[in-house]
Amino acid sequence: MTTQQLQRKRPYRPPGQIGGRTRLNGTFKRRATIVGFLAPALVILAAFVGWPMISALRLSFTDASGFGTPSFVGLANYVRVFTDSDILKAMANTALYAVLFTPVSIVVALVLALVVNSPRLPFRGFFRSTLFLPFIVSLAVAAFAWSYLLDPQIGLANYWLQAVGIRIGNVLQDPTLAMPTVVLVAVWKNFGFYMVIFLAGLQEIPKSLYEAAQLDGAGGWKRFTNVTYPMLSNTMAFVVIVAVIAALQAFDQIYVLTGGGPYRSTETIVMQIYQSGFKDLDLGFASALSYVLLIVTLLLSLVQFLFFGRRGEDTAS
Amino acid sequence: MTALTRPGVRLARRATTRRHGDPGRWIFFAGFLIVTFALMLPVIIIVLTAFKPASEVNAFPPTLAPHQWTLDNFRAIFSELPFGRLIANSFGFAGGVTVFALAFDSLAAYALARLDFRGSRILLIVIIASLMIPFQATLIPIYQLVSQLGWVNTFAGLIAPRAADAFGIFFLRQFFVSLPRDLDNAARIDGASEWRVFRSVVLPNAVPALLTLGIFTFVNNWNDLLWPLVFTTDQKMGTITSGLTLLTGPGGIIPQGVMMAGALIAVLPLAIMFLLVQRRFIESVASTGLK
Numbered sequence: 044m045t046t047q048q049l050q051r052k053r054p055y056r057p058p059g060q061i062g063g064r065t066r067l068n069g070t071f072k073r074r075a076t077i078v079g080f081l082a083p084a085l086v087i088l089a090a091f092v093g094w095p096m097i098s099a100l101r102l103s104f105t106d107a108s109g110f111g112t113p114s115f116v117g118l119a120n121y122v123r124v125f126t127d128s129d130i131l132k133a134m135a136n137t138a139l140y141a142v143l144f145t146p147v148s149i150v151v152a153l154v155l156a157l158v159v160n161s162p163r164l165p166f167r168g169f170f171r172s173t174l175f176l177p178f179i180v181s182l183a184v185a186a187f188a189w190s191y192l193l194d195p196q197i198g199l200a201n202y203w204l205q206a207v208g209i210r211i212g213n214v215l216q217d218p219t220l221a222m223p224t225v226v227l228v229a230v231w232k233n234f235g236f237y238m239v240i241f242l243a244g245l246q247e248i249p250k251s252l253y254e255a256a257q258l259d260g261a262g263g264w265k266r267f268t269n270v271t272y273p274m275l276s277n278t279m280a281f282v283v284i285v286a287v288i289a290a291l292q293a294f295d296q297i298y299v300l301t302g303g304g305p306y307r308s309t310e311t312i313v314m315q316i317y318q319s320g321f322k323d324l325d326l327g328f329a330s331a332l333s334y335v336l337l338i339v340t341l342l343l344s345l346v347q348f349l350f351f352g353r354r355g356e357d358t359a360s
Numbered sequence: 361m362t363a364l365t366r367p368g369v370r371l372a373r374r375a376t377t378r379r380h381g382d383p384g385r386w387i388f389f390a391g392f393l394i395v396t397f398a399l400m401l402p403v404i405i406i407v408l409t410a411f412k413p414a415s416e417v418n419a420f421p422p423t424l425a426p427h428q429w430t431l432d433n434f435r436a437i438f439s440e441l442p443f444g445r446l447i448a449n450s451f452g453f454a455g456g457v458t459v460f461a462l463a464f465d466s467l468a469a470y471a472l473a474r475l476d477f478r479g480s481r482i483l484l485i486v487i488i489a490s491l492m493i494p495f496q497a498t499l500i501p502i503y504q505l506v507s508q509l510g511w512v513n514t515f516a517g518l519i520a521p522r523a524a525d526a527f528g529i530f531f532l533r534q535f536f537v538s539l540p541r542d543l544d545n546a547a548r549i550d551g552a553s554e555w556r557v558f559r560s561v562v563l564p565n566a567v568p569a570l571l572t573l574g575i576f577t578f579v580n581n582w583n584d585l586l587w588p589l590v591f592t593t594d595q596k597m598g599t600i601t602s603g604l605t606l607l608t609g610p611g612g613i614i615p616q617g618v619m620m621a622g623a624l625i626a627v628l629p630l631a632i633m634f635l636l637v638q639r640r641f642i643e644s645v646a647s648t649g650l651k
Contacts, residue, residue: 073475074477076475076553076554076555077471077475077477079555080467080468080470080471080475080554080558081467081468081471081483083463083464083467083468083523083524084464084465084467084468084524084529085468085524087464087520087521087523087524088487088490088524088525088526090505090521091498091502091505091520091521091522092490092493092498092526093490094501094505095498095500095501095502095505096493096498096501098498098501098504098505099497099498099500099501102500102501158392163382163384163385163388164385164388164389164392165385165386165389166389168639170392170396171642172635172638172639172642173396173400174396174399175634175638175642176400176403176631176634177399177400177402177403179579179583179627179630179631179634180403180583180627180630181582181583181584181585181601181626181627182583182585183583183585183601183602183604183605184406184583184601184604184623184626184627185402187406187604187616187619187620187623188402188403188405188406188620188623189402191405191409191616191619191620192401192402192405196420197417197418197419197420197422198422199401199405199422199424202420202421202422231399231402234399239642288494291494292494292496294496294585294586295585295586298585298605299585299605313496313586316496316497316499316500317586317589317590320499320500320503321503321590326500326504329500330500330501333496333497333498333499333500334497336494336496336497337493337494337497337498340492340493340494340497341492341493344491344492345492
């Protein structure tokens with residue numbers, strides 16, 4: 044996001060209004076115009092973003108359940124968020140998910156971006172579009188394909204891996220392998236998106252830097268560590284934060300593939316919000332959990348904003 | 361961004377023609393083709409399994425392609441599920457959100473980009489800040505509001521909360537700011553109202569941005585699972601994504617071949633849309649880093 048572009052330009056007065064009409068009439072008409080343009084969006088945002096923010100905060104201090112009158116319970120819900128063993132487990136799982144998802148998806152995306160950016164690769168456009176395809180497939184639908192691929196009896200993954208002597212068994216029912224598997228599905232869904240962001244970053248590196256490195260006799264790996272990687276640091280940091288925030292909201296493929304199991308090993312924060320808010324109707328508690336998620340996300344976004352306040356200047360079009 | 365990359369692309373082209381005889385290039389190509397094939401395996405599986413007869417879907421040893429191609433799965437999904445209805449709902453929901461969001465976002469973005477007024481900067485900052493709120497965090501109060509309005513299981517309930525969004529306003533505002541002001545000033549000197557300037561000067565020039573945002577909004581809503589899961593308790597009001605998930609998820613009752621036929625149909629409209637505008641779409645995703 045930009046700081047420079049936010050700076051207000053010299054106040055603009057429509058030429059028709061200068062001098063001409065009476066000032067009062069002009070101002071009123073102008074105000075009405077401004078309100079007319081802003082009102083539809085602002086009404087929606089106030090009702091469905093602003094109000095829910097306040098409402099969720101209020102709910103989080105009550106024992107609301109959807110029935111009867113909720114009563115004030117102070118910080119009890121928040122205490123429960125940080126003491127309930129199921130929630131702590133879900134938080135640990137979400138953290139594990141983020142720790143697995145972020146580096147793996149970034150390495151995959153960066154390597155692919157480097158390959159499809161290489162002038163040596165024929166048909167680069169075809170590869171770029173194809174590799175981006177998973178990003179437009181819904182995570183829930185992709186999860187069907189993965190569950191069929193990974194099926195312990197009839198899945199191709201097991202069959203092919205057995206041919207080379209690896210037995211993976213029923214990964215989705217295995218408490219240690221279920222989490223890596225749902226992470227794998229998310230990596231598969233998102234690498235194309237991160238790849239495209241890296242690609243944009245790569246294309247902004249001045250060619251002269253590579254030429255200079257080549258003159259100094261730097262080989263491919265040296266050119267990567269001394270030119271590409273440092274020049275990508277902004278893009279990299281941006282992708283890291285976007286990936287971590289996406290990881291905090293993990294839900295779809297988990298809901299489809301494991302339902303949070305086996306033995307709660309893939310239970311995440313958003314799974315718990317859905318469960319406590321919409322299945323157990325424990326609205327006060329679910330709101331407290333939502334607020335914890337909100338605050339963590341806001342903190343991460345703030346880091347992003349402080350670090351990359353300048354990023355938008357070069358890229359926002 | 362295009363302007364920046366074009367010289368690079370041209371240089372690369374020249375380089376590739378020079379290296380046409382380089383055999384290493386084609387080994388590199390073949391190797392990467394295999395990697396790409398492996399990465400696309402889930403998509404390939406959806407497409408091929410959708411055409412397999414039931415006996416082959418569950419056969420061991422498994423095969424990638426069907427021996428005998430069949431359309432039975434497609435017939436089954438329409439007869440066993442209210443699938444036509446789910447498709448219509450998906451179009452209604454994702455299409456409705458897209459139309460309203462484009463209209464409301466562009467109006468607000470125009471005011472922020474062109475109508476200087478006191479507080480416009482603060483308003484923009486508030487809108488940017490609200491981008492950071494994950495929708496899962498406010499889902500419960502939104503649900504309560506929608507249910508108080510009696511809108512659960514209606515298109516109004518699915519669409520209204522998303523009829524405007526902070527990202528769209530920000531995205532379009534950035535685009536409008538980049539358009540030269542000379543055009544609209546000329547129209548204003550001719551006595552055009554702001555509405556007229558917006559409709560006849562700014563909007564026609566913003567078609568690429570509206571298209572990108574529109575496709576993005578459509579894809580996101582079409583694919584969303586949690587939202588329709590929460591706002592539709594009646595299966596008849598579900599979308600393809602939520603409907604397929606409920607009927608085929610854990611302990612699902614629908615055979616896998618039929619499920620893949622459903623998945624293929626769910627992906628198809630998006631794939632077609634993507635193929636039509638892929639280059640522009642990828643470029644603008646890259647240039648905004650949008651989610």
